[in-house]
Amino acid sequence: MAFVVIAIALLAGAVAVIKTNDLVHAVLYLAVVLMATAGAFVALEADFVAAVQVMLYTGGVITLMLFAVMLTERLEGSRVLVESRGWGRALLIGGGFFAIVAAAILQTELPGGEMLAEPDSQYVGQLFLTRHVAAFEALSALLLAAMIGAIVLARRKDA
Numbered sequence: 001m002a003f004v005v006i007a008i009a010l011l012a013g014a015v016a017v018i019k020t021n022d023l024v025h026a027v028l029y030l031a032v033v034l035m036a037t038a039g040a041f042v043a044l045e046a047d048f049v050a051a052v053q054v055m056l057y058t059g060g061v062i063t064l065m066l067f068a069v070m071l072t073e074r075l076e077g078s079r080v081l082v083e084s085r086g087w088g089r090a091l092l093i094g095g096g097f098f099a100i101v102a103a104a105i106l107q108t109e110l111p112g113g114e115m116l117a118e119p120d121s122q123y124v125g126q127l128f129l130t131r132h133v134a135a136f137e138a139l140s141a142l143l144l145a146a147m148i149g150a151i152v153l154a155r156r157k158d159a
Helices: 002-019 023-043 047-076 087-107 121-129 133-154
Strands: none
Touching: 002 023, 023 047, 047 133, 121 133
């Protein structure tokens, strides 16, 4: 029953994202969608993935998007509105994508439900700091460069 409620919240938030004309509201509805996704992970007993979803996407990405929208509004001097056009093409492309993914899932032989291994966040942390340390550091350098670029672009130009 909880999964059905979470799925309804997720779908309602996703529809609200595409139906709203205000970009700030769209970002806030996206936060609802990401939190509902974390709730779905909890319902599926994937607690670690749910925690990462909340911290990384809901916490980090939504905060960055809100700052970007607010800075854009400040630089432009007006509210940023979103115009939704091309509903027919979007439904056609989305339906086609759904059909391809559904066909792939139906043709794949899934495992019988046994757990491969108990999720362990300590093991994931050790992998980040040993085997995948280069990718971890490259990602941190990329995020630092993106932050510096955003600050440079958002700075007021002195006349």
